[in-house]
Structures are given as C-alpha cells and as structure tokens.
Amino acid sequence: MSARADRGQRSLTSSILERNARVVVFHPDDDDGQTLANHLRRMGFYVEQCWPPIDTLPERVDLVFRALLPEERTPSGEWSGPDAPPVICVVAHENPTFIDQAIKLGADGIITTPIRASGLLSTVVMALYHAKRARQHAQRIAKLEQKLLDSRHLQEAKNILMIMHRVSERDAYDILRAQAMEKRVTIDDICHSVIQAGEVLQITRGMTSGEGREKE
Numbered sequence: 001m002s003a004r005a006d007r008g009q010r011s012l013t014s015s016i017l018e019r020n021a022r023v024v025v026f027h028p029d030d031d032d033g034q035t036l037a038n039h040l041r042r043m044g045f046y047v048e049q050c051w052p053p054i055d056t057l058p059e060r061v062d063l064v065f066r067a068l069l070p071e072e073r074t075p076s077g078e079w080s081g082p083d084a085p086p087v088i089c090v091v092a093h094e095n096p097t098f099i100d101q102a103i104k105l106g107a108d109g110i111i112t113t114p115i116r117a118s119g120l121l122s123t124v125v126m127a128l129y130h131a132k133r134a135r136q137h138a139q140r141i142a143k144l145e146q147k148l149l150d151s152r153h154l155q156e157a158k159n160i161l162m163i164m165h166r167v168s169e170r171d172a173y174d175i176l177r178a179q180a181m182e183k184r185v186t187i188d189d190i191c192h193s194v195i196q197a198g199e200v201l202q203i204t205r206g207m208t209s210g211e212g213r214e215k216e
Contacts, residue, residue, distance in 0.1 A: 016128050021062035022046045026053040027090055028067060035115040036065060036090065043121060061085045063128060068101050086131035088123060090115075150188045157191035160198040 023045045027033035033049065040047045048058065053066060067090045086108040091098040094112050102110050108127040111120065154176070161172035176194070180187045 012129070013125050016125050016132075017044060019062070020044060020046060021128065022048070022058075022060055023063045023065065024057060024061050025049045025065045026051060026067060027065060032090070032113045032115045033067070036120075039115065039117050039120055040065075040124075043124070057085070063088070063124065065090055066105065066107070067091075068098055068105075070097075072101070083135075086127040088127055150191075153188055153191040153195060156198075157194040160194050164198075164201075 023040050025033065025037050025040070025047060027036060027049065028051050029049070033051070037047045037049050045063075051067075057064070062085055064085050064087045066087055070092070084106075087105060088109040088111060089098070089102040089105065089107040090111055090113065091102070092113050094110070099110070108130060109123045111123055154173075157176060158169055158172040161167060161175055162169060165172075165175075167175070176187050176190050179190045183190070
C-alpha cells in the first residue's frame, strides 16, 4: 500500500473519531460494562450507560452497544430503520444462537466478553463508517426515486395540457416552464397544480355527463 493511500485511510479514521460521537451502552452494570464504557471514553466518545435497554433512544445517538443475554431469545429491534444508529452487540460466546440474535437485531458488529481494548477501535470505526455509507446510499436512492416521480409528473402534466389546449408536447412544456418562471416556483410544483386541475375537470365532466343522463 502506498504512503498516500495510507495517509488517506488514517485521515478517514480520524475524521470519524473527531466527531465526538455519542454512544449508548446497554449493558448490565458489571465489570464488562464498566470496562467497555471506560475504553470508549478513552477513545474520546461521550458515553451513556443504561440497563435494561429502552424502547426510545436519547436524541442524537451515533452508536449503540447492546448486550445479548442467553435468556433473551428474541431481542426486539427497537431502533431499526434507515435513520437508526449502528448497533454493535456484546456477547459472552461466539456461537450460532448469539449470532442469530445479532442478525435479527440488525447489528453492524459483534464483540465478545471479556471486553478487551484490542479490536474495539476497528469495530467501532467500521460500524460508523458503514452506517454513514448506508445513509448516503439511502439518500441517493431517495433522490433518484424523486427524479423518477418528477419525470412522471412532468409527462402527465404535459399530456393534460396537450389534450386541453391541443398543443404539441414541446408547447406544453413551454407553458409549464413559463408558468414556473412567472410564479417563481419549480416546474414540478406547476405540474402538481395541472394534475390536480385535470383531476377536478375529469370529476366535473363525469358529474355533468351523469346529470345529463338523469335528465334524459
């Protein structure tokens, strides 16, 4: 690995650690719980300890450590969702039962007891990094979906104008753009208005036709 790449990796790790992340440790108040909290504080994190786990996390939590106990067969995913912080599970034994529990919980990593400083930093950094990447991917997907929805709205609005005013597709687009510039709003806002107006006209026409038939 080149020196430049190595410096890049170090700076990325430093940027993650320099954010003074807030960590919640859900672990019984025993030696392992205290050792974990102390290691995290030495890394520069703000640590809050709590047991048993609560349903609602405090505000602005960046990382959660969650102890899994043998008698807890089906831990609930209290903090699942696209905006949830990453979760690292703390287990006594690296066996299929605990691993299955961690997977069901949506964990981003696993550490075993007794708690050791070795490997803890890399686990934390990787969990925070992958959580950041996941949020970025989710935001990118949301933007692409919105663009697709906007393009559908644009086409629908153009179709309505083409039918109502008997104009070409290009002329319909020019009408939408002119209205957006005049009202100082986005074309998508104008499209929504046109679509809503089109829906109202369809309802009105339907009611009028129905009324006409009733009179006949």
